[in-house]
Amino acid sequence: MTTLIAAPVDAAAELVTTPRLMLSPRAITRSYRALRAALGDVTLYYAVKANPHPAVLAAIAEAGGCFDVASPAETGAALATGADASRLLSSNPMQSRPAIRHHHAAGIDTFVVDSLDEAHKVAAEAPGATLLARLATSGAGSDWSLAGKFGADPAEVFAILDLAPQLGLQAAGVAFHVGSQQREPERWIAPIDTAAGIFTALREHGHRPWLLDLGGGFPASHAVPCPPLAVYGRTIEAAVQAAFGAHRPRLIAEPGRALVGDAGVLEASVLGVAHRAGRRWVYLDAGIFNGLTETLGEAIHYRLRTSATGAPAAAVLAGPTCDSADVMYRCVDLPDDLAEGDRVWFAAAGVYTTSYASAFNGFAPLRTELTDTLPCVGCSRPTPWPAPRWRCPGRRCWPPSGRPRTTPRCSASPVRPGSRRACCCRRFWAASATGSDGFAPCAW
Numbered sequence: 001m002t003t004l005i006a007a008p009v010d011a012a013a014e015l016v017t018t019p020r021l022m023l024s025p026r027a028i029t030r031s032y033r034a035l036r037a038a039l040g041d042v043t044l045y046y047a048v049k050a051n052p053h054p055a056v057l058a059a060i061a062e063a064g065g066c067f068d069v070a071s072p073a074e075t076g077a078a079l080a081t082g083a084d085a086s087r088l089l090s091s092n093p094m095q096s097r098p099a100i101r102h103h104h105a106a107g108i109d110t111f112v113v114d115s116l117d118e119a120h121k122v123a124a125e126a127p128g129a130t131l132l133a134r135l136a137t138s139g140a141g142s143d144w145s146l147a148g149k150f151g152a153d154p155a156e157v158f159a160i161l162d163l164a165p166q167l168g169l170q171a172a173g174v175a176f177h178v179g180s181q182q183r184e185p186e187r188w189i190a191p192i193d194t195a196a197g198i199f200t201a202l203r204e205h206g207h208r209p210w211l212l213d214l215g216g217g218f219p220a221s222h223a224v225p226c227p228p229l230a231v232y233g234r235t236i237e238a239a240v241q242a243a244f245g246a247h248r249p250r251l252i253a254e255p256g257r258a259l260v261g262d263a264g265v266l267e268a269s270v271l272g273v274a275h276r277a278g279r280r281w282v283y284l285d286a287g288i289f290n291g292l293t294e295t296l297g298e299a300i301h302y303r304l305r306t307s308a309t310g311a312p313a314a315a316v317l318a319g320p321t322c323d324s325a326d327v328m329y330r331c332v333d334l335p336d337d338l339a340e341g342d343r344v345w346f347a348a349a350g351v352y353t354t355s356y357a358s359a360f361n362g363f364a365p366l367r368t369e370l371t372d373t374l375p376c377v378g379c380s381r382p383t384p385w386p387a388p389r390w391r392c393p394g395r396r397c398w399p400p401s402g403r404p405r406t407t408p409r410c411s412a413s414p415v416r417p418g419s420r421r422a423c424c425c426r427r428f429w430a431a432s433a434t435g436s437d438g439f440a441p442c443a444w
């Protein structure tokens with residue numbers, strides 16, 4: 001039987017300053033403006049799930065943003081900013097009837113569904129609502145795939161929208177999500193094309209679809225570099241023009257990570273270091289269960305910096321709980337003198353950290369501290385564009401053209417500070433005091 005501790009107990013709470021998320025509202029405003037500039041006339045609905053902190057929502061509301069909400073609690077939080085309900089979108093394709101009723105009563109009129117049954121539910125609980133049908137995508141190219149659980153095939157998306165008027169709903173158009181931290185802007189092209197085909201079929205059946213929801217997926221600056229946001233904007237705009245021509249729909253998006261990710265730095269402390277079976281294990285007071293959930297499966301590679309300055313050497317990086325799953329990275333270069341009490345900073349941790357954090361093992365969920373002076377964790381640099389396409393079916397890399405070549409080992413080989421590692425095994429780490437792996441050195 002599991003015993004839950006209602007209030008996490010910390011025997012020396014007054015001594016504990018980490019783990020914490022340092023979050024800059026001013027940086028959120030900057031990110032909002034940057035994404036707006038990159039995406040042109042796309043209306044941004046911030047995905048509240050990414051980080052629902054009141055200061056985040058206030059910054060988004062103040063910047064003129066709208067909100068994508070997944071639950072009644074998120075609706076309440078978004079409305080608490082003073083935003084009108086017309087600026088809210090209910091994007092969760094599978095909800096309870098009370099939740100749909102709650103959104104509707106709060107004044108939300110646009111709902112995303114991905115099945116005929118759910119369309120019937122929305123018709124019953126939110127009569128007259130505006131409907132978007134969610135198209136499935138593969139999630140390929142993204143670091144955190146959202147494929148499989150949600151999304152219908154094009155025929156079903158058409159069937160949902162074709163049925164909508166008979167249910168008393170407005171058939172507005174199509175939504176999709178290409179996967180979070182999507183590193184390849186061209187992944188928007190196929191769903192935009194498919195959506196245009198569905199719009200054409202709907203028009204032929206007498207409908208007037210008018211809305212295309214481009215979802216989220218725009219990147220934050222994690223360790224594996226992405227193209228600049230402008231490339232995402234240009235790619236999407238070209239795809240929309242090519243696919244829709246004169247029938248251009250109104251465009252909206254549901255970004256989370258790109259708006260708030262870079263506005264946060266997670267600070268953790270080293271609890272201790274152990275050596276087992278030839279490996280160095282570094283244990284932090286933050287882990288999978290209290291903030292670093294997106295390291296599950298080593299999906300998200302955070303840029304790291306430490307207070308120690310020794311030579312980079314391989315380590316296993318683990319969290320504080322007694323659970324063996326609480327291991328963030330199995331092989332990461334960290335200074336060889338890293339010791340108890342040292343600090344480790346995780347860049348671009350403003351999203352999907354506090355919102356996932358639990359009190360597992362009695363450790364307090366990650367707390368937030370607002371600041372407008374974030375520690376610098378190495379400066380990210382966008383990848384060159386067009387990006388080279390590496391394939392890595394093992395220890396050898398195939399560049400876009402040319403002969404296969406042996407990659408540097410992803411494991412124990414030290415990284416020279418300031419050097420760029422050409423490994424395509426997706427283990428690019430910025431661990432040294434001066435920055436590495438393509439991240440420019442910066443004074444801290």
Ligand SMILES: Cc1ncc(COP(=O)(O)O)c(C=O)c1O
Nearest residue numbers: 047180181216217254255256257
């Ligand atoms: C429906 C929906 N919209 C938007 C987002 C935000 O995605 P991102 O943070 O990649 O922009 C998510 C993330 O899970 C989502 O599920």
